Amino acid sequence: MRLPNRAYYPIRPLQPDVERAGPSGTPLVRQIEQDIAAQDSPAASDLVKLIADIKQNTDIQILLQTIGLGFIPRNVTVLPATTNNPTQIIVPNQSPRGYIIINPAEISGFSTQVTFFPSLARATGTYTSTTFNVSGVDTARMFLDVTANATPLTLVVNAQSQDPLSGNWATTQADIFSGSAAVGTYYADIGPLGVDRVIRLQAVVGAGAGTLTFSISGLFKGGLNTPVGSTVYIGSPDVNTTFGYPLLPGDKLPVFLRENVGLFAITATNPLVLKIFQLQ
Numbered sequence: 146m147r148l149p150n151r152a153y154y155p156i157r158p159l160q161p162d163v164e165r166a167g168p169s170g171t172p173l174v175r176q177i178e179q180d181i182a183a184q185d186s187p188a189a190s191d192l193v194k195l196i197a198d199i200k201q202n203t204d205i206q207i208l209l210q211t212i213g214l215g216f217i218p219r220n221v222t223v224l225p226a227t228t229n230n231p232t233q234i235i236v237p238n239q240s241p242r243g244y245i246i247i248n249p250a251e252i253s254g255f256s257t258q259v260t261f262f263p264s265l266a267r268a269t270g271t272y273t274s275t276t277f278n279v280s281g282v283d284t285a286r287m288f289l290d291v292t293a294n295a296t297p298l299t300l301v302v303n304a305q306s307q308d309p310l311s312g313n314w315a316t317t318q319a320d321i322f323s324g325s326a327a328v329g330t331y332y333a334d335i336g337p338l339g340v341d342r343v344i345r346l347q348a349v350v351g352a353g354a355g356t357l358t359f360s361i362s363g364l365f366k367g368g369l370n371t372p373v374g375s376t377v378y379i380g381s382p383d384v385n386t387t388f389g390y391p392l393l394p395g396d397k398l399p400v401f402l403r404e405n406v407g408l409f410a411i412t413a414t415n416p417l418v419l420k421i422f423q424l425q
Contacts, residue, residue, distance in 0.1 A: 216245065216422035223377055223410045223417050231384050234419060235408040243401045243424040250375040250394030250417065257282075257365045261346045264292065264360035269353060274346040274361065275375075275415045276307070283367025285340050289322050289331040293358035299351030300326040302361065304335050307343040314345065326357065340365075375417060379410045386413050 221234045235244060250259075261274035279285065289302065304318040317339025325331040350357050378389025379398070389411060392398055402408065410419065 216424055218420065218422050221410075221419045221421055223412050223419055225412045225414050225416060226386050231380075231382060231409040231411045233382075233407055234379070234410045234421060235402065235423075237405045237407045238402070239404055241401065241403050243399070245397055245399050245422040246379070246392065247397040247420040247422075248375070248377050248392045248394055248417070249420055259363045259365065260360070261287070261363055262348060262359065262361040264290070264358065266293065266356035266358040267348075267350050268356050269298065269350050272348045272350070274348070276343055276345040277363075277365075278342065279340050279344050279365060280342050282340055282365040284334070284336050284365075285344065286364045286366070287321060287333040287335065287346070288362045288364070289325060289333070289359060290361075291326060291328050291331075291357070291359045293356075294326055294328060296353045296355040296357075297326060298353045298355065298357040299324065300357060300359065301349045301351075302333075303347040303349070304339045305345050305347055306339040306341045307345075309342060314347075316347070375412070375415070377410050377412055377417060377419060379408060382407075382409050384409050384411055386411065392419075 221232065223232045223234065224230060234246070259275070259277055262272065285304075287302075287304075289300075291300070294300075300322070301320050301324060302322050303316045304321055305314045306317045307314055318335050321333040321335055322331045346361060348359075348361070375394045377392040378384055378386050379392055380389040390398075392410075400408070
């Protein structure tokens with residue numbers, strides 16, 4: 146078969162877009178270049194700046210509203226399990242809400258402050274304090290603060306240590322404040338004697354009318370310690386020390402509760418004041 150003469154089929158010239166060298170010669174690239182150039186115009190620049198200013202002002206307004214809401218603090222006294230009555234620490238709300246729950250008991254460091262007896266008016270009788278685990282403690286100091294004793298009544302404070310076998314208590318040092326009962330503040334250094342594993346104080350208010358108002362705090366030196374009974378157990382209305390969520394001394398727990406959900410708590414042996422911060 147005879148091919149036609151190529152002279153009858155002239156070569157078609159290239160299109161102008163293809164003839165331009167480089168990728169910018171395509172219509173799509175030229176359109177992008179035009180858009181970029183348009184953005185450099187004063188009108189486009191002003192629009193971009195205006196949008197940025199609006200966004201910044203909106204962010205500031207949101208932050209100020211959040212700060213204005215803030216956390217409202219309150220204290221809730223949690224009762225021990227011996228009362229068989231868990232304390233409601235958070236009441237149900239109609240909308241979801243955030244909280245921070247703090248167990249304020251101090252346990253860390255080489256010098257730890259504890260409270261054996263809070264300040265209360267006490268009548269004639271024998272009282273036992275909060276118990277503390279002092280396995281890692283070297284020595285202990287005590288502070289007695291008497292604020293009212295009009296009768297006056299006598300006061301004897303004994304340091305006691307727990308027998309690990311029987312669980313009974315033995316007096317290791319008797320009358321550590323030497324019978325001090327007048328209004329004032331008194332100090333007793335019991336050293337390492339009786340600072341074994343678990344320690345407590347026994348306060349005996351003498352016979353007579355009226356009451357004696359006092360508090361006793363302690364300072365443990367030389368190691369770490371964990372207060373017995375200072376752990377709070379959090380959960381439902383039937384929470385107990387076995388199935389509750391333990392909030393250890395010094396711990397904090399952020400929680401977010403859905404609508405109509407409350408929270409209850411209980412301690413092992415002694416009342417404890419929880420600090421709760423509620424986001425409005």
